[in-house]
Amino acid sequence: MKKYNIAIVGATGMVGRKFLQVLEERQLPVDKYYLFASARSAGKVVPFMGKNYTVEELNETCFDGKNIHIALFSAGASVSKKYAPIAAAKGIVVIDNSSAWRMEPDVPLVVPEVNPQDIMKHKGIIANPNCSTIQAVVALKPLYDHYGIKRIVYSTYQAVSGAGLDGYMDLERGIRGENPQKFPYPIFGNVIPHIDVFLENGYTKEEMKMIEETKKILGDSSLKITATTVRVPVFHGHSESINVELKKSFELEELKNVLAKSPGLIVVDDTDNNRYPMAIDAEDKDDVFVGRIRRDESVENGVNLWVVADNIRKGAATNTVQIAEKLISLWEGR
Ligand code: A2P
Secondary structure, eight states: OOOEEEEEETTTSHHHHHHHHHHHHHOOSEEEEEEEEOTTTTTOEEEETTEEEEOEEOOTTTTTTSOOOEEEEOSOHHHHHHHHHHHHHTTOEEEEOSSSSTTOTTSOBOOTTTOGGGGGGOSSEEEOOOHHHHHHHHHHHHHHHHHOEEEEEEEEEBOGGGGHHHHHHHHHHHHTTOOOSSSSSOOTTOOBOOOSOBOTTSOBHHHHHHHHHHHHHHTOTTOEEEEEOOBOSOSSOEEEEEEEEESSOOOHHHHHHHHHTSTTEEEOOBGGGTBOOOHHHHTTOSSEEEEEEEEETTSTTEEEEEEEEOTTIIIIIHHHHHHHHHHHHHHTTO
16 A cells, blocks of 8 residues: 655644644554644654654745645644645645634535545645534434434533643643633633634634534535534533434434444433543543433424533544545545
């Protein structure tokens, strides 16, 4: 089998480091890896795959002469806006974890369990969805296929690691009794109904990302969706309450079976024994966990779900690496 060269942009960040861990675990057919970050980290030595890698500065010529096939980006939206087209113009397929390209019509927005068919529509850039959207659509896709979906109400409980290293450190600072530097208010002992910036319609950008990205990934602009996204004092793992109004009627047991058979999704739903998905159990796992599955008795064909995943793994690094794996297998004609 052919071997590929992969670049990691933002290799020193929260998600970048997880890219390295996931790549070590999954062993893609790779010849050479190249690690990039800002000038601040250039020259830093990072142990990876049993070797020492030196981080290089990301700049306009850093990809030249390296025969890179795929670049995994997680260095923020402004870095992606500038450098993803530079990499793509050199024939590299960029898989971008930022929000920079997600809603561009020419850029596939991919969760491999949900819409792998969109990968080959790329024109040099493939976008990795927002962390909270990824775990939601893994749980919603089987319901969408079996019953149709009319309306979705998202309420999220999101970990501080979703805001990068600075967010993570804000919770540590709070525990030590220090003031926050990343969030507008202390996160320790608090719940902040504000993720990303506020928009004119009163929603936050994070909420609109969930709404728009869900429609794009499921390929259905007619879906009715609303969202409230909230930061909670948890280090790892996003939790979500998802209220869904289905188009067709359902039997609860059958619906649970549909979820249980779906790829990447694990049903943890045994309330007799107090078993339900929790952030502490999802930490460092690649799957999405769903539980508290119950009928919403206030509407026709309504169901409530509680969905939990590791936001840095399935919500970011794992999903990006899975896209790379799928891309390689499509290149290999499999
Ligand atoms: P660096 O560590 O050199 O600042 P996080 O989301 O955890 O804050 O990580 C952000 C990642 O993006 C880090 O690897 C960071 O590198 C990288 N990064 C931030 N700004 C730039 C930039 N202008 N050019 C290249 N990499 C950047």
